[in-house]
Amino acid sequence: MERRGALMLxxxxxxxxxxxxxxxxxxxxxxxxxxxxxxxVVTSLDAHxxxxxxxxxxxxxxxxxxxxxxxxxxxxxxxVFLQNLxxxxxxxxxxxxxxxxxxxxxxxPREFGDSGALLAALTVxxxxxxxxxxxxxxGNPDVRIVRVLWRE
Amino acid sequence: MQRRRALRCADRAExxxxxxxxxxxxxxxxxxxxxxxxxxRLIIVMWTLAAATGAAAGDASSAVDAARAAATTTTATPxxxxxxxxxxxxxxxxxxxxxxxxxxxxxxxxxLALDILADLSYREIRLLGEYVITxxxxxxxxxxxxxxxxxxxxxxxxxxxxxxxxxxxRYHHGQYLQTAVTKPRIEEWEDTRGLLPQHMVGxxxxxxxxxxxxxxxxxxxxxxxxxxxxxxxxxxYSLLHHHDAPSTGxxxxxxxxRPMGGSNGELENSVGLLLSHNEIELTAARRQLSPANFSHIxxxxxxxxxxxRFGSWRTLGTIxxxxxxxxxxxxxxxxxxxxxxxxxxRPLGARVTTFSRLETFSRTNESRYLSFFPERLDQRLMxxxxxxxxxxxxxxxxxxxxxxxxxxxxxxxxxxxxxxx
Numbered sequence: 131m132e133r134r135g136a137l138m139l140x141x142x143x144x145x146x147x148x149x150x151x152x153x154x155x156x157x158x159x160x161x162x163x164x165x166x167x168x169x170x171v172v173t174s175l176d177a178h179x180x181x182x183x184x185x186x187x188x189x190x191x192x193x194x195x196x197x198x199x200x201x202x203x204x205x206x207x208x209x210v211f212l213q214n215l216x217x218x219x220x221x222x223x224x225x226x227x228x229x230x231x232x233x234x235x236x237x238x239p240r241e242f243g244d245s246g247a248l249l250a251a252l253t254v255x256x257x258x259x260x261x262x263x264x265x266x267x268x269g270n271p272d273v274r275i276v277r278v279l280w281r282e
Numbered sequence: 283m284q285r286r287r288a289l290r291c292a293d294r295a296e297x298x299x300x301x302x303x304x305x306x307x308x309x310x311x312x313x314x315x316x317x318x319x320x321x322x323r324l325i326i327v328m329w330t331l332a333a334a335t336g337a338a339a340g341d342a343s344s345a346v347d348a349a350r351a352a353a354t355t356t357t358a359t360p361x362x363x364x365x366x367x368x369x370x371x372x373x374x375x376x377x378x379x380x381x382x383x384x385x386x387x388x389x390x391x392x393x394l395a396l397d398i399l400a401d402l403s404y405r406e407i408r409l410l411g412e413y414v415i416t417x418x419x420x421x422x423x424x425x426x427x428x429x430x431x432x433x434x435x436x437x438x439x440x441x442x443x444x445x446x447x448x449x450x451x452r453y454h455h456g457q458y459l460q461t462a463v464t465k466p467r468i469e470e471w472e473d474t475r476g477l478l479p480q481h482m483v484g485x486x487x488x489x490x491x492x493x494x495x496x497x498x499x500x501x502x503x504x505x506x507x508x509x510x511x512x513x514x515x516x517x518x519y520s521l522l523h524h525h526d527a528p529s530t531g532x533x534x535x536x537x538x539x540r541p542m543g544g545s546n547g548e549l550e551n552s553v554g555l556l557l558s559h560n561e562i563e564l565t566a567a568r569r570q571l572s573p574a575n576f577s578h579i580x581x582x583x584x585x586x587x588x589x590x591r592f593g594s595w596r597t598l599g600t601i602x603x604x605x606x607x608x609x610x611x612x613x614x615x616x617x618x619x620x621x622x623x624x625x626x627x628r629p630l631g632a633r634v635t636t637f638s639r640l641e642t643f644s645r646t647n648e649s650r651y652l653s654f655f656p657e658r659l660d661q662r663l664m665x666x667x668x669x670x671x672x673x674x675x676x677x678x679x680x681x682x683x684x685x686x687x688x689x690x691x692x693x694x695x696x697x698x699x700x701x702x703x
Contacts, residue, residue: 188433225458
């Protein structure tokens with residue numbers, strides 16, 4: 131009886147420990163990536179150009195102006211975008227892209243609240259660039275990672 | 283990979299209507315002006331509808347995302363890219379003052395404003411329009427057709443904001459975009475009794491020279507038709523209805539240096555020189571109702587500005603020296619004055635920003651040119667706070683002490699501003 135109780139206690143401890151560790155393990159694998167369509171002309175994008183692109187400045191590859199798509203589907207990803215890609219506060223970023231549009235008539239980055247719609251828009255445009263969690267696109271042959279933005 | 287054209291102030295042009303406050307001038311206003319106003323409204327409404335319709339139709343994504351992205355639609359292939367965007371900047375403000383002079387009473391105690399901006403771009407071609415509706419007026423502010431052969435060159439034709447005002451190039455009519463409620467008096471638009479020409483019709487050239495590892499130099503040159511001097515101040519040329527004075531030249535130039543370095547410094551810090559030459563004629567109404575001993579004014583403006591961040595502090599200042607030569611029968615009668623302002627901003631956290639600005643004029647009473655503007659001021663000191671309480675919405679409170687040639691008063695302003703889309 132005592133042995134059975136000890137066994138149950140052991141199982142409980144293991145369950146609790148595994149349960150506690152699992153989210154950390156998942157979180158540790160979380161990576162934000164910059165992606166393009168598999169048919170895109172873009173093969174790589176340095177941090178400077180990626181920042182300019184999402185700030186609304188024209189960035190060209192092979193003579194074509196790239197099109198930024200903003201991913202608003204995940205609040206944590208939005209934080210990563212602001213801190214690691216454009217290096218601005220949310221208010222500062224909004225005012226910046228609005229000002230540029232007001233000054234030079236440059237279209238602002240298009241915004242998506244749904245990741246499925248975002249990926250659909252990305253895959254049909256060889257000039258589009260966006261960002262997402264790598265887990266969202268793992269095994270997806272229609273997109274290509276051009277840069278790792280952040281790793282948790 | 284090629285890259286970067288940095289930010290520069292493009293331009294914007296404000297619309298000006300024929301003299302409004304003088305009753306006699308109103309009587310002389312041609313009836314066709316009404317049609318022009320209707321045409322203006324029609325253009326902007328059609329443009330806005332086209333942008334919205336195209337956005338909804340061109341988006342293959344969900345309805346939710348179509349709504350989110352309605353303002354910015356892209357049809358992109360490597361061969362061609364058609365993009366369009368539009369957004370609205372709205373504001374509502376209240377003002378209280380204890381002053382009694384023209385300067386203190388020139389504005390309404392409340393003001394509602396809506397700034398509508400729409401743009402289209404296809405390959406190297408751009409089209410940019412801006413329309414402003416306020417509780418006092420409606421105007422087509424800018425309409426520009428642009429050609430951008432590469433990232434470092436952009437040529438515009440149409441109505442634009444003259445480039446030698448850094449403040450106006452940076453904020454245009456966007457109340458939400460500027461930190462404070464008010465703009466410096468010297469930067470006011472003509473239809474709010476501005477002192478200097480701001481809106482031109484003609485050509486605007488924007489170019490950038492990249493300096494390896496050291497930043498960039500921007501050069502902006504405007505060649506256009508100058509405003510005329512009417513009974514209510516400066517009267518700019520418009521695409522659809524224009525003043526009746528002879529068309530004379532305006533040449534405006536700005537050169538900026540933007541150093542590279544810092545997280546935002548490369549994009550946000552700049553210093554520059556400002557040069558303008560404006561040939562200002564008199565409108566028929568002014569010639570008829572207020573005869574003067576001069577035929578026109580040759581105005582030369584030399585200025586410099588700095589917009590710099592030191593840690594979390596931002597300083598934005600400009601100084602102008604304005605020379606006005608009145609063409610009298612036996613030569614030129616010289617005149618001059620100077621104006622300067624310095625604004626300091628300091629964020630307190632992510633959503634709150636404090637700011638303060640001092641602006642001052644020289645020869646306010648002696649300058650003949652300034653005498654045409656009863657709302658001139660000697661000095662204004664203001665301070666305020668901005669609260670970005672929600673995404674793309676802000677509340678601002680501003681207190682100011684103002685000294686004019688014949689009055690000294692306080693004023694308080696409260697403003698709500700928003701960017702939609």
